[in-house]
Amino acid sequence: MAEYFDPQVSLAIDMIRYAKKIVVFTGAGISTDSGIPDFRSQGGLWEKYNPLKYANYNVFLKKPEFYWQLEQELQPIFSNAKPNKSHKLLVTLEKKGKLTAIITQNMDNFHQDAGSKVPIIEIHGNAHKAHCMDCGFIIKRSYITKRLKAGISVPKCSKCGGRIKTDVVLFNEPIAEDLLEEATKYAEQCDIFMVLGSSLSVFPANQIPLLARKAGAKLIFINRDPTYMDKYASLRLLGELGTYLPLVINEI
Ligand SMILES: [Zn+2]
Incomplete structure (x- = not known):
């Protein structure tokens, strides 16, 4: 197959083969093959x-x-979306003993659903989890879904009647410091930091690759579109993640 002779792919395989600690950073691009659209894209x-x-x-x-x-x-x-082969390939990478953590901007729980066991740091939260802002009660996602389906415009806590919020980080909502610290810790201890399907346009998550680089890691980007941080990447594969990731991971 012609793709195997892509020198950039060969280089990526070599870099990953010799790496001991890899951190993967995922964005919306890894979940589009699961039918989750990128909200930021045109027409999104x-x-x-x-x-x-x-x-x-x-x-x-x-x-x-x-x-x-x-x-x-x-x-x-x-509700009907499932993890795709790219999520599963990260489990393969983990089984090879190289993956130390996944940092994700996605809220879809797909890394957990795919079977990843390494720490998964969800910088922007998780849409499958919710809690009461008043009493702290953990609210089941199915409870919210039921209320919304019943036409209730603002679901309330089943325990105290208080305000429910999903664990998604909203715009203008500060990101928990401990999450950023944990992500930074892994980023600064890896030798390869892979960015998969992220436009790196959201602050402060987009600073994490730079912290990894500053600490000595090499950056590998696999993205459909160029990002303004591409100049910092040691290697960039520009195209579909679903095409490139199997070529790289299955050869390690
Ligand atoms: Zn409550």
Whole structure:
């Protein structure tokens, strides 16, 4: 197959083969093959629902109904989606004893669902988890889904009637310091930091690859589109993750 003679792919295979500690950083691009669209892309969800209204922490605190309206829209997209072969290939990489952590910007729980056992640091939270902002009660996702399906515009805590929030990090919501610290710790201890399917456009998550590089790691990017951080990558594969990742991981 012609792809195997792509010198960039060969180089990626060699780099990973000789690496001892690899950290993978995933973005929306790894989940598009599962049918989860990239909200930021052209024609994406954020064009229909302005995130500064529907997914904004400050708006949510005053008018949570906008966020729940967005959830209504997302429900059918997320409920049937499953991890794809790229998520599973990261489990393969883990079994080879090289993967030390996954840092993800996604909230879809696919790395866990695929069977990854390494620490998974969800910088932007997890859409499958929710809690009561008033009493801290852990709310089941199925409870929320049921309420929304029943036409309730703002679901309330089943225990105290308080405000429910999913564990998704909204716009203008600060990211938990301990998550960033943990991600940084792994990034600074790896010899290869792979960015898979991320446009690296969201701060502060997009600083993590640079911290890895500063600490001596080599960066490998596999992305459909160029990013403004490509100049920092030791190696860049530009194309579909679903095409490149098997070529690289299956050869290690
Ligand atoms: Zn409560």
